[in-house]
Amino acid sequence: MNKKLIALAIAIPLLSAQAFWIYTDAKKRGEKYYWLWGFFGLLNLPSSLIIYLIVTRIIIDRYKKK
Amino acid sequence: MSKKEKLINTLIDKHYNESYDINLLNQSRNQEQVDVNNNTVDKAVDTAGFESKMDGALEKMDLADNIDFNINIDTLKIIEQASQIQAKRNSFKENVCFIITSILILSVFSVVFINIGIKFLIYFQLILFFIMPWSLIPLSKHALRRSENE
Numbered sequence: 001m002n003k004k005l006i007a008l009a010i011a012i013p014l015l016s017a018q019a020f021w022i023y024t025d026a027k028k029r030g031e032k033y034y035w036l037w038g039f040f041g042l043l044n045l046p047s048s049l050i051i052y053l054i055v056t057r058i059i060i061d062r063y064k065k066k
Numbered sequence: 067m068s069k070k071e072k073l074i075n076t077l078i079d080k081h082y083n084e085s086y087d088i089n090l091l092n093q094s095r096n097q098e099q100v101d102v103n104n105n106t107v108d109k110a111v112d113t114a115g116f117e118s119k120m121d122g123a124l125e126k127m128d129l130a131d132n133i134d135f136n137i138n139i140d141t142l143k144i145i146e147q148a149s150q151i152q153a154k155r156n157s158f159k160e161n162v163c164f165i166i167t168s169i170l171i172l173s174v175f176s177v178v179f180i181n182i183g184i185k186f187l188i189y190f191q192l193i194l195f196f197i198m199p200w201s202l203i204p205l206s207k208h209a210l211r212r213s214e215n216e
Contacts, residue, residue: 008176020164032209038164042168044195048198055206
């Protein structure tokens with residue numbers, strides 16, 4: 001039980017911070033579904049952020065340059 | 067025109083130094099004195115009172131004339147500032163809503179994690195790792211194509 005609580009105590013602030021950062025960044029960039037991006041940030045720790053950065057910074061930015 | 071109205075017009079004419087019926091004014095003042103003597107002042111036109119009232123009103127109007135109203139107000143800028151303030155407030159509210167809903171989602175996850183255990187977390191993360199990257203990238207491309215067509 002204690003291990004679970006410790007794991008939660010570590011994971012929850014990190015996930016919240018990541019989700020909020022993704023949410024604010026998507027909002028700033030003018031993404032249409034910034035709420036969904038924010039919730040996507042809640043799912044797991046580094047990969048959500050990596051996927052978000054790949055999609056927004058590489059795919060969308062490249063598309064906009066064209 | 068009643069006698070009272072005539073008297074008021076005469077008083078206004080007098081104030082603006084225009085030609086007025088002095089007899090009417092004197093008559094009225096005499097009548098006023100008679101009314102005071104007879105204790106029926108409320109029935110008469112109080113010429114002195116009316117004159118002082120009119121002077122007060124005209125003084126106020128002169129003051130209003132002398133005020134320099136700044137007409138060169140940039141209304142567009144004011145409207146822009148107001149809309150910016152409104153947008154900031156809405157953004158703050160939205161942020162608070164997001165934080166509250168994310169806390170709720172995380173608390174549901176935590177409850178499930180505490181009750182079911184690590185197995186739930188492992189399966190959940192495994193599914194996410196396999197599905198999410200492969201679904202999000204084509205989904206975003208599809209959304210871009212759709213917006214291009216629009």
